[in-house]
Amino acid sequence: MSGFVIxxxxxxxxxxxxxxxxxxxxxxxxxxxxxxxxxxxxAQSWPVVMARDGDTLWVHIDGAAHRLEWRDAVSHLAGxxxxxxxxxxxxxxPGSVIAVNIAAGDAxxxxxxxxxxxxxxxxxxxxxxxxxxxxxxxxxxxxxxDRDALLAxxxxx
Amino acid sequence: xxxxxxxxxxxSAEFIANTAANRSIAADHAERQRAARHDRPQRDRDRxxxxxxxxxxxxxxxxxxxxxxxxxxxTLAAGRAYGGDVPGAGQVSGIxxxxxxxxxxxxxxxxxxxxxxxxxxxxxxVRTLDIAIENHLPVIHLCDSAGGFLPLQADLFPDRYHxxxxxRNQSILSKMGVPQVALxxxxxxxxxxxxxxxxxxxxIVNGTGxxxxxxxxxxxxxxxxxxxxxxxxxxxxxxxxxxxxxxPAASEAHGIAITREIMAALSPRPxxxxxxxxxxxxxxxxEELYGIVPREHRSQFxxxxxxxxxxxxxxxxxxxxxxxxxLVCGFARIHGYKVxxxxxxxxxxxxxxxxxxHFIQLCDNDRTPLLFLQNITGFMVGQAxxxxxxxxxxxxMIMAVSGASVPKFTINANASFGAGTYGMSGRAFDSRFMFSxxxxxxxVMGAEQAADVLSEVKIRQLQREGRTxxxxxxxAIRDPVIADYRDQASAWHATSxxxxxxxxxxxxxxxxxxxxxxxxxxxxxxxxxYGVFRx
Numbered sequence: 001m002s003g004f005v006i007x008x009x010x011x012x013x014x015x016x017x018x019x020x021x022x023x024x025x026x027x028x029x030x031x032x033x034x035x036x037x038x039x040x041x042x043a044q045s046w047p048v049v050m051a052r053d054g055d056t057l058w059v060h061i062d063g064a065a066h067r068l069e070w071r072d073a074v075s076h077l078a079g080x081x082x083x084x085x086x087x088x089x090x091x092x093x094p095g096s097v098i099a100v101n102i103a104a105g106d107a108x109x110x111x112x113x114x115x116x117x118x119x120x121x122x123x124x125x126x127x128x129x130x131x132x133x134x135x136x137x138x139x140x141x142x143x144x145x146d147r148d149a150l151l152a153x154x155x156x157x
Numbered sequence: 158x159x160x161x162x163x164x165x166x167x168x169s170a171e172f173i174a175n176t177a178a179n180r181s182i183a184a185d186h187a188e189r190q191r192a193a194r195h196d197r198p199q200r201d202r203d204r205x206x207x208x209x210x211x212x213x214x215x216x217x218x219x220x221x222x223x224x225x226x227x228x229x230x231x232t233l234a235a236g237r238a239y240g241g242d243v244p245g246a247g248q249v250s251g252i253x254x255x256x257x258x259x260x261x262x263x264x265x266x267x268x269x270x271x272x273x274x275x276x277x278x279x280x281x282x283v284r285t286l287d288i289a290i291e292n293h294l295p296v297i298h299l300c301d302s303a304g305g306f307l308p309l310q311a312d313l314f315p316d317r318y319h320x321x322x323x324x325r326n327q328s329i330l331s332k333m334g335v336p337q338v339a340l341x342x343x344x345x346x347x348x349x350x351x352x353x354x355x356x357x358x359x360x361i362v363n364g365t366g367x368x369x370x371x372x373x374x375x376x377x378x379x380x381x382x383x384x385x386x387x388x389x390x391x392x393x394x395x396x397x398x399x400x401x402x403x404x405p406a407a408s409e410a411h412g413i414a415i416t417r418e419i420m421a422a423l424s425p426r427p428x429x430x431x432x433x434x435x436x437x438x439x440x441x442x443x444e445e446l447y448g449i450v451p452r453e454h455r456s457q458f459x460x461x462x463x464x465x466x467x468x469x470x471x472x473x474x475x476x477x478x479x480x481x482x483x484l485v486c487g488f489a490r491i492h493g494y495k496v497x498x499x500x501x502x503x504x505x506x507x508x509x510x511x512x513x514x515h516f517i518q519l520c521d522n523d524r525t526p527l528l529f530l531q532n533i534t535g536f537m538v539g540q541a542x543x544x545x546x547x548x549x550x551x552x553x554m555i556m557a558v559s560g561a562s563v564p565k566f567t568i569n570a571n572a573s574f575g576a577g578t579y580g581m582s583g584r585a586f587d588s589r590f591m592f593s594x595x596x597x598x599x600x601v602m603g604a605e606q607a608a609d610v611l612s613e614v615k616i617r618q619l620q621r622e623g624r625t626x627x628x629x630x631x632x633a634i635r636d637p638v639i640a641d642y643r644d645q646a647s648a649w650h651a652t653s654x655x656x657x658x659x660x661x662x663x664x665x666x667x668x669x670x671x672x673x674x675x676x677x678x679x680x681x682x683x684x685x686x687y688g689v690f691r692x
Contacts, residue, residue, distance in 0.1 A: 072159050074159060075159055092482060092483055092502075092503050093483065093503055093504055093506070093537060094537075094539070110164070111164035118455075119504070120504045120534050120535065120537065120538075121455060121534060121603055121605065121606065122455055122456075122457050122503070122504070122534055123453075123455045123456050123457060124457040124503065125457065127164065147506075
């Protein structure tokens with residue numbers, strides 16, 4: 001298994017067949033091939049209409065649209081065990097806070113700048129590791145902290 | 158390998174302001190290059206036309222295989238020296254393809270001071286031949302030089318890396334079995350005479366080409382003998398009597414055609430094989446680099462965003478993603494070649510230095526070239542870090558960088574300061590190629606820090622004499638130091654002094670690296686072997 005095909009939100013372990021972006025084998029061994037106007041699963045096939053949007057493929061089949069998305073194994077499994085992201089925003093180096101953009105209770109998206117710190121003459125943005133709600137902000141502007149200090153935390157949404 | 162997920166907001170005020178600032182720097186860079194390549198006094202253009210000589214860039218154009226790329230090196234060398242009168246240090250150097258072979262070209266530019274060698278001209282030629290030695294690249298010399306610039310002879314003649322090094326390097330190349338072809342298009346006088354003589358093949362153009370240890374005026378002064386240029390060292394004499402040159406050419410175009418035929422006739426040499434896959438363009442548009450690189454040097458940025466716009470498919474396998482995160486290490490591909498990337502996401506700590514050391518050894522064992530993307534203000538300072546042995550961990554990284562057998566490539570992407578420069582394979586560490594981005598800075602420390610240190614010293618000195626300084630007096634000491642440091646730290650200064658192999662535009666970097674990696678693989682890669690790591 002080299003990755004997962006997410007079909008309508010449900011993940012199916014799959015291996016990409018060759019270099020074809022639209023051919024894969026399901027975890028149960030059935031080969032799926034998606035060509036220009038046909039989806040074939042094992043021996044069965046259906047006429048389809050498809051549209052591609054980045055890594056997402058929309059397949060219109062028997063009057064209903066289905067969303068297919070390819071996820072490589074490392075990204076998919078990291079998300080499943082909660083390794084990617086996390087709740088803590090820690091100081092990468094000792095320094096001081098020069099700006100705080102959020103307060104406890106604020107909603108943030110992954111990658112939002114929550115705080116700007118200064119250390120070794122560099123200004124560094126501290127970003128939200130995932131989307132969520134801010135549970136606590138532990139330092140204010142002008143405060144000094146050590147490396148690895150817990151600057152802010154996300155909580156349960 | 159997985160695609161990097163970008164976190165850039167293309168509509169943010171930050172991105173838009175950075176884009177404007179960096180595009181303006183790019184326009185300035187393009188103009189500096191255009192001027193260095195093409196702006197010449199009309200009288201020099203007229204003189205070339207009178208002599209029936211081609212402009213150096215037209216010669217190179219005619220020499221290269223049609224439709225192949227040419228990576229020019231150190232275009233802005235000497236840009237800030239000699240009052241700006243010696244653009245490109247009077248030399249053109251670069252990597253291209255001639256007769257189907259990757260070569261490095263060294264060409265005198267006779268439109269600049271008659272092609273006279275200034276100290277930085279010599280430095281550029283020596284560097285060109287060092288590149289040939291390190292990468293086993295055949296050399297084509299296009300010779301058209303008035304000789305050493307006598308008023309500055311003390312800075313170009315006697316020392317180890319002065320003019321003699323050119324001829325030493327030529328001899329070493331020949332000993333290594335790396336071919337050189339010299340095309341004599343003007344006078345090769347005194348030391349310059351040895352360039353064709355030390356080349357495996359030499360071609361000389363009838364009428365304009367000449368080779369002699371002493372020209373007619375010097376001969377007349379020395380012995381009273383009166384002799385013409387043609388009789389003393391012209392094409393007919395050297396190719397039929399002395400054997401100093403091999404092929405007479407009827408014209409420059411004929412000489413270039415003969416040179417191309419010589420290169421085509423050489424046996425192709427096998428290149429070193431490393432992991433390669435069919436290339437794929439970056440998933441994210443490299444033009445976005447303009448919005449990512451901050452317009453303020455103090456602002457940190459995420460090197461993953463830079464990597465995502467340099468590498469194939471924007472794919473990156475991060476090594477130790479959670480350990481020592483201020484040094485990003487991982488594998489990617491550039492034009493299909495697998496590389497190990499080390500990139501700074503903050504100052505170096507002990508853990509990041511150890512991670513880098515380990516990663517360099519992994520790449521060396523795996524025969525994977527190394528790419529250093531510098532944005533480094535230095536190693537962390539403070540009692541806790543000294544007690545933790547940050548100096549010995551930095552020493553380990555320097556030991557690994559110095560000892561690695563695989564080719565190294567370095568880009569100063571924004572900042573390169575202090576010991577961080579050493580740990581990140583700065584100029585002294587023999588990266589096969591080293592380039593600066595136009596907004597980058599290099600120096601022993603940042604301008605502000607240097608000014609603080611120097612003004613602190615001065616203030617204490619005056620305090621010992623019982624004087625105190627007003628804020629205005631301190632500023633009077635500090636401000637000129639900052640201005641001086643900023644000026645000397647700029648990429649224009651660095652490339653003028655040949656601290657790098659040229660300033661690269663952000664969006665040109667991927668292609669330049671592809672050419673450099675391919676060129677580097679002309680040389681074999683030695684087995685991994687290191688010195689003693691202080692544990």
